[in-house]
Amino acid sequence: MKRKGFRFYFRIYRKILAQDLKSKMSYRADFIISTIGMIFTNIAGFVSFWILFRSFPEVNGWGYHEILFLYGFSLISLTPVQCFFDNNWSLRIYVYSGDFIKYCFRPINLFFYYQSEVFDVKGLGQLAFGLGTLIYSWNRIGLPLTPVMILKTVIFLITASLIMIAVMNAAAATCFWITNSFYVMDLALKFKDYARYPITIFSPFFRFIFTFLMPIAFIAYYPSLVILRPDEVPLLSWLSPLFGCAFFWLSYKFWMYGAMKYSGTGS
Amino acid sequence: MSEIIEIKNISKEFKVLNRHEGLKGSFKDLFSRDYKIVHAVDNISMSISQGEIVGYLGPNGTGKSTTIKMMTGVLEPTSGEILVNGNVPYRDRAKNAQDIGVVFGQRSQLWWALPLVESFKLLKDIYQISDDSYNSIMKLYKSLVDIEPLLHKPVRQMSLGQRTLSDILAAFLHDPKIVFLDEPTIGLDVSMKSRIRALIHALNKEKNTTVILTTHDMGDVDALCRRIVIIDKGKMLYDNDIGHLKGFFGSYRTLKIRPSGDIKEQSEKLKNELDRFSAAVSVDNEWISVLINEEKAKVMEVLGEIQKLHDVRDMKLEEISTEDVIKKIYEEGVE
Numbered sequence: 001m002k003r004k005g006f007r008f009y010f011r012i013y014r015k016i017l018a019q020d021l022k023s024k025m026s027y028r029a030d031f032i033i034s035t036i037g038m039i040f041t042n043i044a045g046f047v048s049f050w051i052l053f054r055s056f057p058e059v060n061g062w063g064y065h066e067i068l069f070l071y072g073f074s075l076i077s078l079t080p081v082q083c084f085f086d087n088n089w090s091l092r093i094y095v096y097s098g099d100f101i102k103y104c105f106r107p108i109n110l111f112f113y114y115q116s117e118v119f120d121v122k123g124l125g126q127l128a129f130g131l132g133t134l135i136y137s138w139n140r141i142g143l144p145l146t147p148v149m150i151l152k153t154v155i156f157l158i159t160a161s162l163i164m165i166a167v168m169n170a171a172a173a174t175c176f177w178i179t180n181s182f183y184v185m186d187l188a189l190k191f192k193d194y195a196r197y198p199i200t201i202f203s204p205f206f207r208f209i210f211t212f213l214m215p216i217a218f219i220a221y222y223p224s225l226v227i228l229r230p231d232e233v234p235l236l237s238w239l240s241p242l243f244g245c246a247f248f249w250l251s252y253k254f255w256m257y258g259a260m261k262y263s264g265t266g267s
Numbered sequence: 268m269s270e271i272i273e274i275k276n277i278s279k280e281f282k283v284l285n286r287h288e289g290l291k292g293s294f295k296d297l298f299s300r301d302y303k304i305v306h307a308v309d310n311i312s313m314s315i316s317q318g319e320i321v322g323y324l325g326p327n328g329t330g331k332s333t334t335i336k337m338m339t340g341v342l343e344p345t346s347g348e349i350l351v352n353g354n355v356p357y358r359d360r361a362k363n364a365q366d367i368g369v370v371f372g373q374r375s376q377l378w379w380a381l382p383l384v385e386s387f388k389l390l391k392d393i394y395q396i397s398d399d400s401y402n403s404i405m406k407l408y409k410s411l412v413d414i415e416p417l418l419h420k421p422v423r424q425m426s427l428g429q430r431t432l433s434d435i436l437a438a439f440l441h442d443p444k445i446v447f448l449d450e451p452t453i454g455l456d457v458s459m460k461s462r463i464r465a466l467i468h469a470l471n472k473e474k475n476t477t478v479i480l481t482t483h484d485m486g487d488v489d490a491l492c493r494r495i496v497i498i499d500k501g502k503m504l505y506d507n508d509i510g511h512l513k514g515f516f517g518s519y520r521t522l523k524i525r526p527s528g529d530i531k532e533q534s535e536k537l538k539n540e541l542d543r544f545s546a547a548v549s550v551d552n553e554w555i556s557v558l559i560n561e562e563k564a565k566v567m568e569v570l571g572e573i574q575k576l577h578d579v580r581d582m583k584l585e586e587i588s589t590e591d592v593i594k595k596i597y598e599e600g601v602e
Contacts, residue, residue: 019380102375105376
């Protein structure tokens with residue numbers, strides 16, 4: 001048996017993805033309606049954001065365009081979790097019905113096999129919105145467009161994505177212990193909305209929670225500091241790529257631990 | 268013949284909370300540490316040779332699935348040893364997965380949205396099947412079943428029978444040493460059942476694959492298995508040739524009739540009338556069941572006698588079921 005390295009998994013993922021997209025196109029109505037839905041969700045988000053900022057032009061020293069930058073940044077960093085890890089939302093159903101067991105019989109990584117099954121195209125619309133917002137605010141703030149800045153942005157976007165994936169993995173994996181993890185996941189998803197605001201507006205208590213327990217401050221705030229406020233970057237910002245990898249790894253281990261513990265309902 | 272599966276004294280225990288009744292009880296359970304140990308599988312040993320088809324029988328909830336899960340590596344036994352093709356399934360789950368195929372009658376493992384042939388191609392990559400082996404097994408499949416119309420159909424559009432067929436083909440695709448079939452014919456019509464049985468039989472013969480077949484359908488067992496293993500309440504009840512058991516239960520058949528008039532009254536009458544056939548008469552709300560030992564009396568004779576004396580509105584003939592066999596083994600023993 002050949003070793004199953006990164007390239008092996010990459011090739012399999014590419015094939016599943018191609019097949020999945022092909023079959024998605026066959027549900028044309030579903031595809032169009034969900035795309036329209038996604039666009040409206042994003043527009044609604046913008047409108048409420050815009051109304052809020054007409055009354056408060058500044059939040060705790062952060063200007064309109066800077067907040068907009070955070071908003072765009074968080075939208076982009078949510079894209080990977082939406083596109084590649086959407087099957088987490090179905091996990092509780094598979095576990096509850098006992099169908100999860102069918103993932104246990106393949107000679108490949110269980111977590112990979114499970115997540116690879118679904119690719120959510122709607123995430124791409126979100127990516128477009130996020131990119132638009134980011135570029136617009138980038139221009140308005142007058143940030144320089146240097147290779148170093150772009151590299152920083154990319155690295156910290158990846159960091160933020162890893163954190164978001166970690167949060168959703170961990171939330172989904174709770175279903176191996178409790179019957180309905182939907183509320184946990186929903187809660188996690190609601191919390192991510194707070195990620196759009198500078199963490200300094202919260203009390204120290206919540207700042208601690210959002211940094212170490214529900215690490216949503218890493219989704220936009222800490223990474224953005226590196227780009228927006230290069231003079232006052234706290235140590236935590238520089239460490240956030242490490243935190244991203246660590247949280248992702250922990251959530252993966254937690255997910256796998258739950259899956260191994262799971263014994264399936266009788267059949 | 269070499270032993271492909273070796274099981275030595277395995278047991279599996281589950282810790283189950285002692286539940287209290289009612290709302291107050293449920294509240295108590297939240298904080299309760301009052302567990303009891305359930306022995307799902309209790310000290311089972313067996314060894315299975317390469318190429319055997321073994322029927323694995325037992326009523327629902329008696330530890331069949333638990334044993335299968337231990338052999339496939341999903342569960343770790345509490346005690347005892349399992350070797351599947353030289354691997355310890357729980358420790359080398361991925362390695363073990365390469366050697367086995369699994370089919371659950373009602374749970375397709377194929378990609379729901381994909382045409383069958385695309386699922387096969389993905390499995391080819393996942394199991395790292397060479398082009399040669401892939402082509403030769405596809406050729407074999409084409410000679411055994413009419414696979415062409417299935418290949419380009421998405422799995423979600425298939426009928427249950429077609430899906431089961433596809434799942435079985437997918438399970439044999441990587442030429443595994445052992446295939447576990449969990450109730451492969453459940454919910455299928457008679458002709459599909461016989462097609463599935465013929466396919467399993469042919470694949471076993473062609474590839475010398477060991478097949479572990481879990482079922483409640485004695486028809487499956489009759490058509491496929493030479494050896495059967497029966498477990499009940501986690502304990503091994505029987506592990507032997509099927510012929511041995513057949514001699515014991517095969518001569519029994521149940522004649523069910525529905526007479527006009529009060530069913531209870533009629534059954535009382537029948538009990539006396541059928542005395543000389545030494546048939547056992549029992550009754551439920553709909554049917555009067557007459558258990559006939561064919562070594563002592565012919566079914567047709569009994570039926571003729573009943574028809575002479577009663578107005579029979581409906582009748583059916585039943586083979587003895589797995590549950591009846593187990594009940595009889597319990598009551599009378601086999602050896």
